[in-house]
Amino acid sequence: MLTENIKKAPFKKGDIIVYLALIILVVTLFLVTLLPQREINGFTVTVGGKTVLYGDFLNNSVKISKVDWVEKIDENTYKIISQSGYNTIKIDWQNKDVVVIETDCGISKECTYMRLKNGDVICVPHQMIISRTGEIPKPVVG
Amino acid sequence: MLLGAPVAVYVADPNYILDSKVDRNMRREVYDLANELNSIFSIEENSEISAYNTAIGEKRVKISEHFYNVLSLSKELFTQSNGLFNPQVSHLVDLWGFTKRHKDEVFIKQKPYDRDRNSDGSFALPDQMYVDAFKSLTDFSLVTLTYDNDYFVTKPDQKVTINGETYYSALDLSSVVKGYFCDLAHKIVQSYGIKNYYISAGGSSLYLSTRPNGSWDLQIVDPFSKNREAIISVPVSNKQVAASGTYQNYYTIDGVNYSHIIDPTTGAPTKSDLVSVTLIGEDGAKLDGLSTALINMGQEKGLEFITNYQNINYIFINNKGEIISDIQKDITYLK
Incomplete structure (x- = not known):
């Protein structure tokens, strides 16, 4: 039944935007930690x-x-x-x-x-x- | 650390990356310099100065270029100040209780002239016999320097025997070394292309370059403040700074303060009316030594003396709390 529900539930436009925003957030956080930055003195x-x-x-x-x-x-x-x-x-x-x-x-x-x-x-x-x-x-x- | 005092480099350039390769290499080189100077000037067993101090009789000793440079400047200052800058007061500094061993958690008497340390850190006054004896060892003019494909100092045969123990003349160059360090350290920092920075050696010698928006705001400690609060500030850029003060290290007996700055003419802690001298100029080692000499000169003679140096600005604070300076217009009062 679960498998059937998953097959039946397609991606909605709103979902794509949310996933995209999440990906951008994760990538940004990743880049921020990699870039050289001023550490606390x-x-x-x-x-x-x-x-x-x-x-x-x-x-x-x-x-x-x-x-x-x-x-x-x-x-x-x-x-x-x-x-x-x-x-x-x-x-x-x-x-x-x-x-x-x-x-x-x-x-x-x-x-x-x-x-x-x-x-x-x-x-x-x-x-x-x-x-x-x-x-x-x-x-x-x- | 340099002669027991912390050393620091601060960079204000907003584009400078802390902990970058450049930053780490620069700091390593500056701290290596401090370690090298420690191995020469620290009064410890294996240092160059210790080897000189323990040499007996007239002796020609091979020394490093740094030792030669500092001695050479010291001789110049000794002459210019009529002996009121004198690095050959090492025995007197120890006699009056101002060497490192006197600051140990537990003070152990090692020398025949040692007295017990009181709970407030003071010591009873030393026997005048020792003051006179050690004062006889302070003729720094007898030390000679030569360069003969290498650097040499000839230690004169100055000695005194008291209570069966013989003492030989000994040097303490700590009143010049921090300034000397700043002279060299700022060249290291500059060689990395770093522009906006300052260097501090123990808080008594500094080199200040520039800030992105102009000058550094140099804070001068209130000698009467227990918490080392600043009393005035003055803008400084691209200059060496050195300060000496009787408040930096002293103890009190019967209401009288005994400072670590020894007056070579009396063999005792200075009784100067100046409690703080700050000098701003080009040559850190020279400023460092001169600031000590000026304390010993006192306000009147000190003013007469320092006005002969056109490229040095001065800020004196006397025992009444009065501030006397040739850059009064630039001073901001913080209290």
């Missing part, structure tokens, strides 16, 4: 809207802008301290990614499931956001 960590740390993927370096809010654990791991608690972040320099590996933001700890590669990493209770940057930081001397 780095990331910023903000707490309550204030930038506490800049990460630079090009030069594998970190600049701490609020020293009382950041504790360096090692070259790849930093503890971000807010008024309500902390988030410990780990940087994967090779893959240009950042994740939260430890936090006291509550039972669900949703921020630990996020990755910078997929978008901003947000911890709502601690008002911490890790965002990708494509901008080059201003040159600072001193």
Whole structure:
């Protein structure tokens, strides 16, 4: 019966347009990933809207802008301290990614499931956001 | 890294492809240069400068071209500044607690003059006997350079014996090397046809080329800010920049700040009224050394001295927070 139904149901004009649109979408997505493009240069960590740390993927370096809010654990791991608690972040320099590996933001700890590669990493209770940057930081001397 | 400080190259050209073959090759060459300079100037066991520093008695030592170039410039700066730029203060830097080993997680006393480190990172004042002894080893004019189908430096027989231990003169060229690195690194970047970029070596020496829409907006750190916030900015393009400051590395005892910048005339951390000197010009290594010398000169003598250099712009910040500059009209105040 199924075979009969399939034989009986011809392609309609609308179906062709939908399939064509899908093919174009898939090809476009494929091409977009193949073409050389600007990757993210780095990331910023903000707490309550204030930038506490800049990460630079090009030069594998970190600049701490609020020293009382950041504790360096090692070259790849930093503890971000807010008024309500902390988030410990780990940087994967090779893959240009950042994740939260430890936090006291509550039972669900949703921020630990996020990755910078997929978008901003947000911890709502601690008002911490890790965002990708494509901008080059201003040159600072001193 | 260069002498323990991060090195960075930033390219602003919108058509430039990050992580492309050109980008990777350029960065590899720049970082190879940093590694090469580390192997020469880092005060570690196998470096060229370490070999020089541990040589005993009058000794003619074969050195690399980079070492020769930096020493040659250092001698020029030593003369021009009447000794207020002096790289032969290595023992004094260590005596006052400003070498790498003093920053280790756990400080282990190794030398007879070492004191315990306090919880705030400070050290008790050293014995004046050692200050005087090490000051006697700072006559850099006795170091001679020769070129004889190769590069040589003759280390003079300068020594002092104190409490049964003999110390020989030693060099620390870190106050020139970052600028020297920027001089060479920008040529590497340019050789790849890259136009809009800047290079930073430890944040105290930079080379700024151009931006697509004009100049870079150079931010100068507020020496009184704990968070290294910028206090002013100034447009810069196609120039080397170097800065020295007493706020960069210091500790406090009884309300007095002791900075890593040693005044060669006293053998002690500088008591200058200048807390920050930023110079903008053509020659990064020279600017790097001069910025240190100017801190030691202080505001009055420093102004008199720097105005002799027509192609160098200066921005001084004194201990009252006053900003003195020959490019005042170009400065934007951020606070």
